[in-house]
């Protein structure tokens with residue numbers, strides 16, 4: 001059991017510094033040697049609407065979040081209303097006392113439906129329709145209120161000439177960390193690492209931290225348990241977006257194209273900031289050489305995928321990144337990459353659909369679409385990752401597989417992954433070997449791009465090396481159009497055979513993994529960013545004496561049917577856990593294995609899934625109360 | 636031995652199709668330029684005209700309807716030293732691909748776009764293309780066309796193309812000269828290639844055009860080239876080109892309307908941030924050591940993500 005295990009939510013208006021507050025908190029704890037994991041939740045809006053950061057701090061491995069939280073820091077009047085249900089006995093609720101009397105009706109940034117639900121709750125509890133009412137409600141559940149005047153404290157720290165609103169996030173984060181018992185030294189380091197070391201900034205923040213810690217110390221109502229000292233560490237703090245960008249660059253990305261879309265664009269934006277750099281060339285003496293990545297904002301997603309495809313045929317490792325709406329536009333071109341056997345990588349970040357859906361919220365509802373994207377039969381690989389380490393490694397492998405098997409690779413990810421902060425020590429290069437295509441070595445006039453071979457994989461060449469033709473029409477070995485029925489059959493069989501080759505070549509642990517006990521009473525089946533949550537769930541179930549295991553699937557196409565069927569055939573109670581309405585992974589399993597899963601734990605409100613609700617859902621299914629549980633946590 | 640720019644495929648266009656002239660002009664131009672054939676790619680979208688790459692003995696990429704521009708662009712992005720020529724149908728380029736046509740004007744990648752302007756969608760049996768005037772009724776239409784036409788030269792000028800010309804498919808020598816100039820141009824060159832389609836457009840025939848076309852440079856004072864990097868000079872040449880672009884019907888000008896090499900190409904703009912772009916282009920760049928270890932290292936490139944006290 002870990003001694004330190006704290007969940008915190010800090011909430012405020014979008015554009016009001018919640019992102020910096022999130023960075024400050026996770027960095028401070030990371031520097032102090034603690035483990036941390038957090039997710040950003042936000043509206044499709046630039047300024048004003050509610051956003052929050054949910055983070056969990058532990059002194060050992062942390063992979064999931066929980067409700068209720070231990071600390072709720074409210075930087076505005078909306079937060080106490082919206083997160084009223086996220087607290088429990090002893091939750092510390094930090095709030096701005098100058099906003100106590102704000103009426104629910106005055107919170108203009110809140111959506112009407114949300115207001116209505118909150119009003120119903122307040123009326124039911126007999127609380128007034130104000131911030132005070134919401135606080136009262138929380139107090140009745142046992143929460144401890146920590147009133148503070150952000151204004152007064154900022155003035156106390158910095159004098160009357162600085163706008164208090166601008167410092168609310170730093171102050172709120174600092175008080176939260178003081179409440180959590182983190183030594184102020186680490187809070188200062190965290191802030192410094194976010195805002196830099198400019199003298200004036202440093203001085204201001206120093207003063208903010210001081211008033212924050214003084215405030216908590218002198219507050220008789222709260223007793224803080226100081227966190228013990230740990231070994232401070234240098235570590236990477238990465239979001240999922242950044243992990244994919246890093247993996248791609250390590251994997252040899254040379255051209256990335258994109259059209260802006262949440263939650264994919266942050267990856268390309270991050271790449272734009274790291275597009276010219278030093279590489280390490282091995283040799284007797286390691287030497288450095290300068291190189292770069294071309295990052296292109298295309299006019300739309302069709303252009304983005306088209307540029308990436310032809311760039312790949314010009315010999316560069318190329319990729320694009322998008323989410324559902326953009327991926328829909330790419331479907332035709334993905335088929336083109338399929339029939340032309342082109343190694344292109346698409347990082348597909350799922351978000352809530354259909355259509356624009358929930359543009360900034362989580363979803364795993366594009367799995368079947370990714371697997372089936374494009375008209376006609378053609379080979380493609382669909383690879384899924386569940387956390388940053390896997391994300392970085394898979395970004396490299398996606399390129400390797402694309403080139404080895406000469407087919408498009410869809411690297412399927414999701415918003416929760418993209419916007420989670422993970423703390424990692426470093427990466428293991430031994431898992432990141434680059435493997436390229438089988439190259440056409442000769443330089444001759446008669447290169448056949450689509451030469452028939454035993455394994456279906458033709459020697460590769462690229463524009464600038466040999467003369468060749470590509471066409472989206474069915475073609476002969478040279479790449480010229482043909483409708484000859486016999487050639488059509490042979491070409492179709494050549495292409496599709498590569499899927500068998502891929503399946504036999506890709507290591508089993510990259511296809512599917514069974515975590516936990518072999519012989520279990522409950523088998524959880526899931527994929528993607530649910531990985532960490534379900535691994536934590538296994539530990540929790542085990543600690544209660546429940547024998548459970550977790551079938552984690554990574555390769556969606558071609559599908560590891562034998563492995564999956566073998567696990568499921570020998571399982572007792574099987575529960576499919578996914579962030580979608582229709583249980584898409586279960587459908588894919590049925591399609592490939594002919595095996596039907598009967599129990600479902602599903603979530604489609606777009607909010608991150610938490611350990612508590614997952615636990616309750618599993619218990620309910622185990623008791624036979626329900627076969628389909630919908631998880632509804634999250635503001 | 637001299638490279639033969641023809642492939643030995645049977646060319647499957649209708650007899651009398653203007654595409655034959657364009658193909659001949661392109662092959663002659665490539666022969667004249669004499670670049671290494673493996674460094675040339677002819678790209679296309681979908682349509683009758685889009686089969687062109689298969690008939691030219693350099694690399695070819697026959698892509699998706701309307702998407703020739705981004706496919707052509709990807710080749711240049713990966714290797715800026717390639718020569719890329721895009722043959723596009725007028726429907727392909729100016730209807731389904733119009734968004735790319737506008738974007739490409741703003742990029743100015745060093746490549747050439749030849750629009751096969753036949754007024755119709757050939758391969759889908761004669762529907763009206765964006766260059767067919769309103770009220771015109773060709774064989775393939777049930778009723779007269781109720782769309783207004785657009786003017787490719789004028790559109791190209793307005794979205795920033797730095798080389799805009801018009802040619803006529805059946806003047807092979809004239810077209811060859813214009814294509815050659817277009818390929819040599821630094822930046823994106825657009826050639827509005829008037830292309831009779833005897834099968835579906837019985838109005839704008841070879842003879843119809845022959846009666847009307849004339850070359851701009853018959854007038855010795857015609858000078859479309861922006862010679863100095865001054866806004867006044869560019870504006871003067873641009874306005875003169877726009878003016879000329881409006882001429883149609885009685886007399887149809889051919890030749891170069893506008894050329895401005897003072898505008899940096901997209902590749903040059905990339906090079907500003909990526910100094911080794913031309914010499915160590917994405918396609919040639921080393922990505923791993925002999926044992927497969929990557930040359931790009933997180934500690935070096937992403938050190939800013941390392942959080943320390």
Ligand SMILES: Cc1ncc(C[n+]2csc(CCOP(=O)(O)OP(=O)(O)O)c2C)c(N)n1
Pocket residue numbers: 681682683684685700723724725726727728751753755756757758759764
């Ligand atoms: C996405 C898509 N929509 C429609 C088509 C059908 N299609 C094939 S060719 C063509 C029109 C070709 O006209 P144009 O581009 O003017 O070329 P032309 O045949 O006249 O040379 C169309 C609509 C297609 N191939 N792809």
Ligand code: SF4
Pocket residue numbers: 647648649651652653654683684753757758831832833834835
């Ligand atoms: S239909 Fe028209 S454009 Fe197509 S090949 Fe025949 S003549 Fe040429």
Ligand SMILES: [Mg+2]
Pocket residue numbers: 682724725726751752753754755756757764
């Ligand atoms: Mg046409």
